[in-house]
Amino acid sequence: MRLRQSVHAALVAALFLSAAVADPIIANGSAPMDAGLTAAREMAIQDALHQAALSQGAQVNSAQYMNSGVVSESSSLSAAPISGKVTVLQEHQADGLYQVQVQVEPDQPAARGRATGCSAPDSRALRRRVVAAYFYLDHPADASDLDALGVRLPHDLARRLGQLERQFAVRDAGNIGLLPNRYLMDPALAASAVRRLADSENAQFVVAGRVLSTAVTKRSPRLSLYGSTNSSQQGMYYNGPGSALFGPGVVYRSVAREFKLELWVYDGLTGSLLRTQQFATTASGYVEPRNMPVFGSDAFWETDYGGEVNDLMDAVTRDVAATLSCLPFTARVLRVDKGQIYVDAGGLSGLQVGDRMLVYRQRLANAVIDPASGQELGIPESLLGDVSLIQVQPNLSVAVAHGGKAPVQAGDLLRFIPKR
Incomplete structure (x- = not known):
């Protein structure tokens, strides 16, 4: 039998929370016109949405910026974005600014937290490209019966994400570790390795982590016959007359075992650690068979321990899906030839002819560092303008710029502009 435990999957980062109220919110936003009309309109709408979120509660964040060797500090207000229907009520240009007024109708509480609740406003699902990397083991000896767990776990996660219809294009890089060595377990140290892996695998996001525990948490005495005296299990055995034939004894068998992991989700384009989350479960029953089936196999999922881990992996998959579906779809410019811009994403990613995308350029020389943890938060970007797609193939698109x-x-980045 299996004893089901609750999986600890609370979303702790404000980035993935929705607004706490369901009443419509009116907010104003503005943006400069120097990157073009389309870019200015989208940035003004984003500014209005940010103002709407701030009106529901804000927190102060600070960061240090390094520019040409000079460190400066900046503080800002941030708030959880609001998920829901957005309507542009008014828009106009004045004094070099594009100004808008929007109305946001927040999702009802029952609609929040869904794994696929952040698709584009036109209801199209854009397939994010994800690569799953190695999961480190805190206690390898406890997982000795789970052969190659650090490699097989990301393989299974990639399989599950790939089965979510038209949401993700997933690559398995379970043999690639992100950290400098297994003794440095701070996931924020992996920024440069994340960028290299995402670039080599043409991925927007990277998922990795570590297995915190696969330990047996409870043992219980069991009567044993026939060969007990030859067992290596801890227990009490009868060694008198007839013991060679019957071998009676009392052995201690594992009856409860936990599985606990820590998930790391990265932005592959900047190397930023987007979130960490722990998941844990405990199984009871026959949790440590003499010949444990291969992790991820059908035989493994049918065991008492594997069945509980299967439920946990389902929860991990839903969490990753909910996280990534709420982040902007991003592609990269491959090359520019005679005014035509070749993009590394196409119809298989959900793009269509006529789609508009904003153009950003990373300022790789400028690092953004959290003053408290020293964590690299990301790479600043400059908004250049926008493009529209004029040709879409399965894995490639061709675009033209609009000023x-x-x-x-x-190398420039392109982010999808939803139709509003």
């Missing part, structure tokens, strides 16, 4: 303050070049 802006700098020409588009290879």
